[in-house]
Amino acid sequence: xTIENRLGSFLSTIAWSKVxxxxxxxxxxxxxxxxxxxxxxxxxxxxDGEHWDIAKPQLLEDVSRxxxxxxxxxxxxxxxxxxxxCIDASGRVSIFLHNGLLNHLSCVxxxxxxxxxxxxxxxxxxxxxxxxxILLNNPATRQGDKQFHYGIHKVSPFGPWHPHPNKQACxxxxxxxxxxxxxxxxxxxxxxxxxxxTDLLPEDYYNIASFGSDRDNTLILAVYSAxxxxxxxxxxxxxxxxxxxxxxxxxxxxxxxxxxxxQVKRIYSNEIYCPSHSQRELTHLxxxxxxxxxxxxxxxxxxxxxxxxxxxxxxxxxxxxxxLHSNFHALGLxxxxxxxxxxxxxxxxxxxxxxxxxxxxxxxxxxxxxxxTYADGSVEMRQRLxxxxxxxxxxPQSVHNLYDAGFGFPDAETALEICIxxxxxxxxxxxxxxxxxxxxxxxxxxxxxxxxxAPIAAAIALRHTLACYSxxxxxDIILIASVESLSRPAxxxxxxLKQTHRAIGFSLxxxxxxxxxxxxxxxxxxxxxxxxxxxxTLSGWRRSPAGVMAWASINLRLFSFAxxxxxxxxxxxxxxxxxGEVKGDTIITFLGLARWCIDxxxxxxxxxxxxxxxxxxxxxxxxxxxxxxxLLGAVPRLLIRYTLxxxxxxxxxxxxxxxxxxxxxxxxxxxxxxxxxxxxxxxQVGTFEKLVNDVDNFMRTNFQDPAERLVMEQSLFFNAKIxxxxxxxxxxxxxxxxxxxxxxxxxxxxxFYPTKWLGITERYHVEEADxxxxxxxxxxxxxxxxxxxxxxxxRCGSIATIEDLxxxxxxxxxxxxxxxQRNCICGSSWVRCSDRSLLK
Numbered sequence: 001x002t003i004e005n006r007l008g009s010f011l012s013t014i015a016w017s018k019v020x021x022x023x024x025x026x027x028x029x030x031x032x033x034x035x036x037x038x039x040x041x042x043x044x045x046x047x048d049g050e051h052w053d054i055a056k057p058q059l060l061e062d063v064s065r066x067x068x069x070x071x072x073x074x075x076x077x078x079x080x081x082x083x084x085x086c087i088d089a090s091g092r093v094s095i096f097l098h099n100g101l102l103n104h105l106s107c108v109x110x111x112x113x114x115x116x117x118x119x120x121x122x123x124x125x126x127x128x129x130x131x132x133x134i135l136l137n138n139p140a141t142r143q144g145d146k147q148f149h150y151g152i153h154k155v156s157p158f159g160p161w162h163p164h165p166n167k168q169a170c171x172x173x174x175x176x177x178x179x180x181x182x183x184x185x186x187x188x189x190x191x192x193x194x195x196x197x198t199d200l201l202p203e204d205y206y207n208i209a210s211f212g213s214d215r216d217n218t219l220i221l222a223v224y225s226a227x228x229x230x231x232x233x234x235x236x237x238x239x240x241x242x243x244x245x246x247x248x249x250x251x252x253x254x255x256x257x258x259x260x261x262x263q264v265k266r267i268y269s270n271e272i273y274c275p276s277h278s279q280r281e282l283t284h285l286x287x288x289x290x291x292x293x294x295x296x297x298x299x300x301x302x303x304x305x306x307x308x309x310x311x312x313x314x315x316x317x318x319x320x321x322x323x324l325h326s327n328f329h330a331l332g333l334x335x336x337x338x339x340x341x342x343x344x345x346x347x348x349x350x351x352x353x354x355x356x357x358x359x360x361x362x363x364x365x366x367x368x369x370x371x372x373t374y375a376d377g378s379v380e381m382r383q384r385l386x387x388x389x390x391x392x393x394x395x396p397q398s399v400h401n402l403y404d405a406g407f408g409f410p411d412a413e414t415a416l417e418i419c420i421x422x423x424x425x426x427x428x429x430x431x432x433x434x435x436x437x438x439x440x441x442x443x444x445x446x447x448x449x450x451x452x453x454a455p456i457a458a459a460i461a462l463r464h465t466l467a468c469y470s471x472x473x474x475x476d477i478i479l480i481a482s483v484e485s486l487s488r489p490a491x492x493x494x495x496x497l498k499q500t501h502r503a504i505g506f507s508l509x510x511x512x513x514x515x516x517x518x519x520x521x522x523x524x525x526x527x528x529x530x531x532x533x534x535x536x537t538l539s540g541w542r543r544s545p546a547g548v549m550a551w552a553s554i555n556l557r558l559f560s561f562a563x564x565x566x567x568x569x570x571x572x573x574x575x576x577x578x579x580g581e582v583k584g585d586t587i588i589t590f591l592g593l594a595r596w597c598i599d600x601x602x603x604x605x606x607x608x609x610x611x612x613x614x615x616x617x618x619x620x621x622x623x624x625x626x627x628x629x630x631l632l633g634a635v636p637r638l639l640i641r642y643t644l645x646x647x648x649x650x651x652x653x654x655x656x657x658x659x660x661x662x663x664x665x666x667x668x669x670x671x672x673x674x675x676x677x678x679x680x681x682x683x684q685v686g687t688f689e690k691l692v693n694d695v696d697n698f699m700r701t702n703f704q705d706p707a708e709r710l711v712m713e714q715s716l717f718f719n720a721k722i723x724x725x726x727x728x729x730x731x732x733x734x735x736x737x738x739x740x741x742x743x744x745x746x747x748x749x750x751x752f753y754p755t756k757w758l759g760i761t762e763r764y765h766v767e768e769a770d771x772x773x774x775x776x777x778x779x780x781x782x783x784x785x786x787x788x789x790x791x792x793x794x795r796c797g798s799i800a801t802i803e804d805l806x807x808x809x810x811x812x813x814x815x816x817x818x819x820x821q822r823n824c825i826c827g828s829s830w831v832r833c834s835d836r837s838l839l840k
Contacts, residue, residue, distance in 0.1 A: 011074040011123070012360070014419035014430060017081030020044065020473035020794070020829055021102050023060070025072035026434050027416060035434070036071040039063040039086060041103050042436060043831065044426075044475045045794035046534070049541035049763075050486070052479040054428065054438040055794075055831070058103055066094050066110045074122065078168050079130040080471075081422070083108075087125060090117030091174055093182070095189060100821045101791055101802070102829035109182070109189040119176040119202075124209025124221070124285075128169045129157040134366045137466045139400040140458040140503070146495065148399070148458040150503040152469060155292040155366050159217030160238040163259075171236075173221060175205040179236065185259055194262040196221075196234060203227040211236075212287030214298050220317060222285045222300045224272070229282075231302070233268035233317065233346065267317070267344040274304035274311050275351050281305065288363040288370070291384065299349075301370070303358055310358035312372075314349040314387075352387060360418055371420055377412030379420070379427055392444040396455050402480075405459040406445035406452075413437065423467055426476040440480055453492045456484065461499035468504060468527045475795060475828060478534050485535055493535050493546070494718045500531060508713035510634045512700060516642045520560050525635075529554050530826040532718075534795055541763035541797055545720030548626050549636065551796075552600075552760050556639035558777075558825045559593050563646040565816035566590045570653060587670035589817060592779035594650065594674060596758060597643055598681040603627060603755040604640075605683045605745065611730070612738045619727055624720050626760075631695050631733060632726055633716040634709075641696065644689040651678060651685070682750040683741070691736050698732060763797065775800050777820055795828035802832065 013025040020043050028036035040057035047053050063072065063086055070088035077084055084096045084105060094110035114120035138151035162169045162183060169183035177197040182189050197204075206223040214220050219236040239261045274280040284303035290296040300315040320343050360373040363384070370387065372380040381390040381403070390401075392408040399405055402425060415429035426440035443456075460481050467474040485493045501508065504524045519525065529550045536547020543551055569586040607627035611618050618625050630636040657671045678685070703709050703725075712723050722730065757764045757774060766772045766781070775782040776798030784790060792799050803817060824830055 011087075011125070012417065012419070013072060013075055014417050014428065014436075015075040015077050015084065016419050016421050016428065017077040017084070017098070018422045018470075018472045019081045019098065019102065020475055021081070021098060022054075022419070022428055022436070023075050023077070023084055024057075024419075024428075024430060024436055025075060027430070028071065037064045037067060037069040037088070039072055039075065040436075041105070042428075043102060043794055043829075044438065044479060045831070046537075046797060048539050049537040049797060050482065050539040052475075052482065054436060057436060060096070060105060062096075062107050063094065066107060067092055068113065070117075074125055076125055076127060076170075078127045078170070079132075083127075083168055085125065085127070085170060087122050087172070089121055090114055091120035091122050093122070093172070093180075095182075100830070101832045102794065103831045108187070111191065116176075119174070119205065121175050122172045122180075123175055123206050124211060124223070125172040126170065126211035126219075128161050128171065129159060129213060131157070131159065131161040131165060133157075135466060135469050136366055136368075137400075137462050139398045139404075140462055142397045142454075146454045146498075148454075148461075148499060148502065150462065150465065152466065157366070158213035158215060158289050160213070160219065161217075163240045163242055169260075171211060171219065173206065173209045173211075173223060175207070176200055177204075177206065179221070179262060179264065181238070181260065181262055183260060190258070192258060192260060192262060194264060196223075196264055197266075204230075208282065208285050210285040210287040210300070212298060212300075213289040214317070214319070215290055216319070220287050220298055220300075222287050224282055224285055224302075226282070229271045229273060231268070231270060231272040231282075232266060233300070233344075235265045235267050235344065237263045239263065268346045272302060272313075275313060275348075276311055276353050277304065277306065277309075279306050280309075280311055283310075284358065284361055286361045286363065288384070289367050291367050296384075301361055303361055305357055307357065309353065309355045311351055311353050312358070312361070312387075313351040316347045316349055318345040318347055319343070320345060350387075359415065362420070364420065364424055369424075371424075373415070373418035373420075373427075375415060377415045377418070377429055379409045379412075379418060381424070394445055394447050394452070394455065396451050399455045399458045399462065401462070402441050402456075402459045405455040406443050406447055407441045407456075407459070408444035410439055410442050412439050421476045422472050423463055423474070423476055425463060425480060440476060440483075442480075442483075453488060453495055457492065457495040457499045458503075460484075460496055461503040464500050464527075464531065465503040468524065473829065474527070474531070478531060478795065481531070482535060494714075496535065497528075497532055497546075497718050498714060501528060504528065507710060508633070508635055508717055509706060509710040510638060514638065516560075516638055517564075519638065520557055520642065526554070526557065526827045529557070530795065530828065533826060537796070543761055545624050545626060545629075546718055548761055549629065549633070549717055549720060552626075552630060553636050553639055554825055555596070555758075555760075556600075556636070556643055559597050560639065560642045560646060561819070562590060562593055562816040563649070565819070567649060567653070569815065584664065584666040584670040586815060587667070587674055589778065589815060591670075591673055591677060592775065594647075594677045596779040597647060598677060599753070599755055599758055600643075600760075601683050601685070601688060602681055602750060602753045603758060603760065604630065605688070605741070605750060606753065606755070608733070608737050609742070609745070609747070609750060611734050612742060615731065615734050619722070619730060621721075623722075625722075626720060628730065628733070629716050629720055629722060631692065632699070632722065632729060634699070634713055635717065637692065637696055637699075641689070641692050644685055644692060647678065647685045648689070650674065654678070682746040682753055684744055687741050687744055691733070691741055694736055695729065695733060698729060702729075773799055777801075777817065777825065790833060791830040792833040793824035793826060793828050794831055796824060796826040798824055798826070799833075800824075800830070 015023050022042045025039050026035040039060040042055050042057045045055050067088040073089045074087040082098045086094045091114045096105040097108045098105050133154040140148040143149050167184040172180045177200040179194045181192040207226040208224040210222050212220050221234040223232050283305040286301040288299045290298050297316045302313045304311045357375045359375050362371050368384050370382045390403050392406050394406045395404040418429045420427045463477045506524045532550035536544040570583050604627040607625050654671050654675045715723050771784045777800040782801050
């Protein structure tokens with residue numbers, strides 16, 4: 001049996017989380033029947049800077065031990081994609097938490113082994129919705145030549161949900177007619193068991209079940225008994241004994257007291273058969289919640305299948321209030337008023353015969369899309385309202401998804417099971433040999449005109465923006481954008497970047513009153529820089545000029561972020577004492593980033609020195625001077641200004657510490673090392689800051705037209721080209737540099753200063769030793785060994801040491817590295833890794 005992977009309905013052994021982790025269970029074979037108890041994890045990752053693939057599966061070792069080598073029947077991720085429920089054939093449930101590294105999960109709950117494994121087997125499971133809005137995108141409509149207008153709207157999911165906004169709950173039904181409900185109370189999970197029906201005979205046991213939310217925040221449960229050919233529907237309400245809270249504190253109740261009770265009401269029971277083919281048996285049930293459209297109703301999709309095909313039958317549940325005459329309310333009801341009890345009417349709707357066997361049916365996109373997957377490896381997206389299949393088309397004026405840009409899923413091999421990505425642009429399938437294969441949307445329609453790229457860029461921008469706002473990984477979207485960039489004209493990548501900036505509401509033309517500290521923490525900034533850096537990275541982790549612009553900006557943002565935490569930590573009082581150790585270790589952790597910034601200033605000044613010698617070289621149409629462009633562009637210039645101000649703040653911090661006679665020896669040594677780094681550069685920080693401020697003031701004063709500024713900023717940041725309009729600024733930079741900075745520069749040191757290790761134009765390898773690399777987070781040397789003691793980013797390929805979060809946080813709660821335990825500096829996920837081939 002297969003089931004929906006997102007919030008669970010039918011039993012499925014593949015699940016794809018919002019954070020990008022794919023979990024799957026192997027199928028048993030005659031040679032290795034025990035493999036069915038094993039769960040593996042995988043993910044999409046960039047292998048060499050340009051190409052993407054699915055990672056080698058890694059065994060989740062604790063599952064087999066916890067489940068006593070029982071066959072895994074169902075896997076399901078929670079709403080946020082960080083809790084994984086593993087359910088075996090005997091009904092035992094375990095919940096694993098993804099915390100930190102993407103491929104590192106730890107068990108936080110497991111139920112005892114049932115006495116009767118068959119009768120206690122779970123046939124339906126669902127994580128409850130979260131009481132948080134769901135974002136949907138409006139179609140991108142064309143305005144002008146290549147510009148599109150974008151919009152996003154919110155819809156509210158239906159309950160029930162946990163009263164605490166950050167805690168989870170899930171529900172399941174077993175063969176023998178019991179409902180099991182698990183919910184978090186503090187950190188632990190608690191279980192409640194409620195009878196649906198008592199004393200069911202074995203021939204009445206349920207074989208298939210599905211849950212769905214209704215408008216009144218109750219659950220509708222559909223169950224099917226294959227022996228009796230009987231379909232039953234139940235309405236389940238969950239009554240919480242604690243008040244909901246919108247803050248971060250959990251609801252208050254007595255310790256170990258049950259927080260919830262379950263009420264069950266049967267609303268339908270009758271036989272069900274395939275309406276068109278008597279030989280087709282019911283194989284799937286899917287309860288689909290109503291959409292936010294007022295006319296939408298909860299629907300049950302019953303799938304009848306045989307080897308030759310499937311029939312999808314739609315059943316709707318119509319809830320009508322019981323209308324009482326007003327005279328009844330004037331009687332005894334006045335004293336004890338009771339709400340009208342709604343009446344549920346079950347209506348059988350139309351059905352659809354298919355000439356291929358369906359292996360999965362699920363609802364996506366806030367239940368507006370029905371996704372059908374088939375044994376031949378094909379995938380269909382059908383509209384909920386009409387059940388019509390979404391087919392590739394080319395619509396240059398209005399784009400709602402990649403289908404409207406001529407894309408579709410390619411032909412795939414025969415599948416045992418298929419799972420769609422949360423962004424609905426890729427899928428993985430489990431083939432007959434137990435291998436997990438990745439497929440993603442590609443152009444199906446061949447459009448032979450110059451306008452083909454614009455709708456594709458708009459469709460990618462739509463999906464990328466929705467993923468960013470919905471806190472979902474966008475790696476599968478970036479994969480498609482990268483593949484298309486390789487096969488399309490050079491301006492396609494620029495079109496994608498322009499459209500994603502427009503869709504997410506970000507402008508490179510920064511306002512005059514922009515506040516640097518607030519600008520740096522914008523989530524959209526990091527996501528847009530990460531997209532550009534990924535599209536601008538070539539094979540061998542070499543970067544194009546646009547990639548360099550984005551990657552340098554990402555690292556400057558990292559420095560500013562880390563500096564804020566470091567300065568805060570050095571001023572904090574430690575309640576338990578040990579301030580010297582905390583301050584000293586905080587400074588030591590920051591030394592690598594300080595060195596990186598000092599050397600980055602040298603990198604900038606090496607080009608400025610050449611500008612002073614040969615200005616005409618930098619003004620040729622084919623000339624690319626990335627340091628000069630970083631000074632001209634508003635975003636990198638703001639980051640550089642903030643960095644310079646931070647370096648001056650460190651100089652002042654060192655001076656204050658040196659004046660303290662009672663300074664701790666360890667702290668004094670740490671500040672001494674920091675002082676040596678800040679003094680080691682060939683360029684004085686304060687002097688160079690004056691140049692950057694002069695450029696900033698000149699740009700703001702002399703370029704007032706917003707439309708003109710935006711075009712120039714896009715040319716600088718996306719194309720790494722200096723517009724003719726900015727040649728006067730280049731001459732001004734040269735004059736100021738020669739007059740104010742060059743006289744104080746150590747020219748020989750600057751000329752031979754090593755800056756390759758910064759990793760700006762390409763990934764840097766320490767050639768002197770095979771087991772030493774640069775830590776991409778701390779910017780320090782790190783030693784590699786055969787143990788998986790280092791982590792790797794699945795998108796940008798950066799590596800960093802693995803830190804013990806508990807020790808680090810308990811001892812240094814303000815340590816800046818704690819903020820990067822889960823995500824890389826580019827915003828994607830870390831994975832535990834020991835494969836050195838990925839470093840090439």
